Amino acid sequence: xxxxxxxxxxxxxxxxxxxxxxxxxxxxxxxxxxxxxxxxxxxxxxxxxxxxxxxxxxxxxxxxxxxxxxxxxxxxxxxxxxxxxxxxxxxxxxxxxxxxxxxxxxxxxxxxxxxxxxxxxxxxxxxxxxxxxxxxxxxxxxxxxxxxxxxxxxxxxxxxxxxxxxxxxxxxxxxxxxxxxxxxxxxxxxxxxxxxxxxxxxxxxxxxxxxxxxxxxxxxxxxxxxxxxxxxxxxxxxxxxxxxxxxxxxxxxxxxxxxxxxxxxxxxxxxxxxxxxxxxxxxxxxxxxxxxxxxxxxxxxxxxxxxxxxxxxxxxxxxxxxxxxxxxxxxxxxxxxxxxxxxxxxxxxxxxxxxxxxxxxxxxxxxxxxxxxxxxxxxxxxxxxxxxxxxxxxxxxxxxxxxxxxxxxxxxxxxxxxxxxxxxxxxxxxxxxxxxxxxxxxxxxxxxxxxxxxxxxxxxxxxxxxxxxxxxxxxxxxxxxxxxxxxxxxxxxxxxxxxxxxxxxxxxxxxxxxxxxxxxxxxxxxxxxxxxxxxxxxxxxxxxxxxxxx
Numbered sequence: 001x002x003x004x005x006x007x008x009x010x011x012x013x014x015x016x017x018x019x020x021x022x023x024x025x026x027x028x029x030x031x032x033x034x035x036x037x038x039x040x041x042x043x044x045x046x047x048x049x050x051x052x053x054x055x056x057x058x059x060x061x062x063x064x065x066x067x068x069x070x071x072x073x074x075x076x077x078x079x080x081x082x083x084x085x086x087x088x089x090x091x092x093x094x095x096x097x098x099x100x101x102x103x104x105x106x107x108x109x110x111x112x113x114x115x116x117x118x119x120x121x122x123x124x125x126x127x128x129x130x131x132x133x134x135x136x137x138x139x140x141x142x143x144x145x146x147x148x149x150x151x152x153x154x155x156x157x158x159x160x161x162x163x164x165x166x167x168x169x170x171x172x173x174x175x176x177x178x179x180x181x182x183x184x185x186x187x188x189x190x191x192x193x194x195x196x197x198x199x200x201x202x203x204x205x206x207x208x209x210x211x212x213x214x215x216x217x218x219x220x221x222x223x224x225x226x227x228x229x230x231x232x233x234x235x236x237x238x239x240x241x242x243x244x245x246x247x248x249x250x251x252x253x254x255x256x257x258x259x260x261x262x263x264x265x266x267x268x269x270x271x272x273x274x275x276x277x278x279x280x281x282x283x284x285x286x287x288x289x290x291x292x293x294x295x296x297x298x299x300x301x302x303x304x305x306x307x308x309x310x311x312x313x314x315x316x317x318x319x320x321x322x323x324x325x326x327x328x329x330x331x332x333x334x335x336x337x338x339x340x341x342x343x344x345x346x347x348x349x350x351x352x353x354x355x356x357x358x359x360x361x362x363x364x365x366x367x368x369x370x371x372x373x374x375x376x377x378x379x380x381x382x383x384x385x386x387x388x389x390x391x392x393x394x395x396x397x398x399x400x401x402x403x404x405x406x407x408x409x410x411x412x413x414x415x416x417x418x419x420x421x422x423x424x425x426x427x428x429x430x431x432x433x434x435x436x437x438x439x440x441x442x443x444x445x446x447x448x449x450x451x452x453x454x455x456x457x458x459x460x461x462x463x464x465x466x467x468x469x470x471x472x473x474x475x476x477x478x479x480x481x482x483x484x485x486x487x488x489x490x491x492x493x494x495x496x497x498x499x500x501x502x503x504x505x506x507x508x509x510x511x512x513x514x515x516x517x518x519x520x521x522x523x524x525x526x527x528x529x530x531x532x533x534x535x536x537x538x539x540x541x542x543x544x545x546x547x548x549x550x
Contacts, residue, residue, distance in 0.1 A: 024478030
């Protein structure tokens with residue numbers, strides 16, 4: 001509910017502050033008094049565009065501020081929470097527009113984009129006029145109107161939960177399928193690399209060992225010659241070799257060891273130990289000298305070293321990292337198979353959720369069609385009372401894009417003449433007809449929807465008893481929500497809980513617009529003026545009182 005509306009520098013309005021109450025509020029005034037500017041200000045506060053003719057001049061700023069009560073509006077509170085904007089029982093909305101048409105929008109002093117302001121405003125107010133882009137002209141809102149009317153809130157909530165679950169499952173599946181596609185395109189290369197490593201069969205520190213062996217094999221002739229000389233030096237008899245000399249000396253010393261002092265005996269023991277070590281060394285070199293330095297071994301080692309270098313360079317890793325690389329590539333290939341299994345699992349999960357979503361959508365669609373018939377019947381009962389006796393309203397179902405609301409695309413269509421074809425409300429209805437059709441729908445379908453409804457020219461082209469029927473229905477609608485109506489009809493105005501009059505004052509220096517709230521007696525006089533014109537007669541006063549049930 002809009003509690004207060006403040007308008008600054010909007011065309012002829014320099015400064016206006018209005019306090020509104022719940023129920024039906026009517027705004028009246030002579031033609032050209034400026035009533036449309038009040039509607040323009042409400043359109044701007046809900047994110048609408050400013051007309052080029054309405055842009056402020058002389059460096060002034062147009063400022064529209066609305067204090068809105070949102071205590072019972074759960075939808076807008078949720079939206080504010082998602083935006084991180086703190087809210088209590090009231091919300092302050094401000095729109096500031098400069099002379100170039102550029103604007104800034106604020107909610108509780110938080111700067112918001114125009115798109116956010118538009119989104120939030122749909123849960124605050126609806127404007128129904130021949131120039132409005134809200135409400136019935138936007139067919140995307142028709143499904144919400146039907147769902148507000150239908151008694152299947154639990155089914156809607158269940159469908160929403162199934163949609164969210166289905167959406168998450170689909171996103172996970174698509175993400176994994178994308179990963180699988182990327183991996184699958186690399187799989188052939190990975191398998192080639194794995195086979196290449198498998199043939200190499202890399203081992204830790206093997207490259208260094210191969211390098212050493214290669215060095216030995218390259219110098220095998222020189223090594224063999226020198227090893228042979230070394231072995232001879234150990235074992236030759238003439239002249240005696242190292243082993244022969246050491247063993248001979250040990251035998252000689254052992255003959256006198258018992259005669260020697262402890263230190264000398266220790267030295268004999270050291271010599272024996274040395275003999276054993278040298279004997280081991282000599283045997284090592286003897287075996288080394290006996291090794292076959294096959295030139296073919298060199299070719300094999302050279303080939304393997306080159307493979308090490310090639311594969312290491314290819315993968316930009318160290319030689320010693322190749323054994324780990326083998327495990328890494330093998331794991332990547334395995335992960336492709338694992339992903340494939342997970343995709344199958346997720347595919348099954350998604351299909352289950354898709355099936356549950358489709359079944360619930362079908363169930364909800366059947367309920368919608370059931371309530372659509374009731375809605376059509378009740379609205380068609382209302383239309384003749386609003387001087388639309390030849391009009392026929394019908395709800396049409398089309399296949400839409402699946403969403404949290406199901407796959408129904410709901411379009412309200414109407415024909416206003418017996419021989420015409422059913423078409424969208426936007427294409428068929430005039431401005432006045434549109435407001436009356438909107439009124440019929442709102443009275444029937446949206447009594448409990450917690451938004452402020454604004455009707456402009458709802459009484460266009462009607463009068464007498466029809467105007468009274470319109471006023472009666474507006475008041476009925478105002479019993480559950482705030483309704484603002486701009487009217488030229490005294491019968492409609494008589495039903496208002498609150499009454500504001502819009503006046504234009506022409507002075508030599510400037511023309512200005514003012515709005516004031518009428519008390520009981522002032523309201524009688526205003527309705528009398530609407531009945532009789534400028535000269536208010538006693539008969540007009542009596543007629544005004546009769547309209548107001550006094």
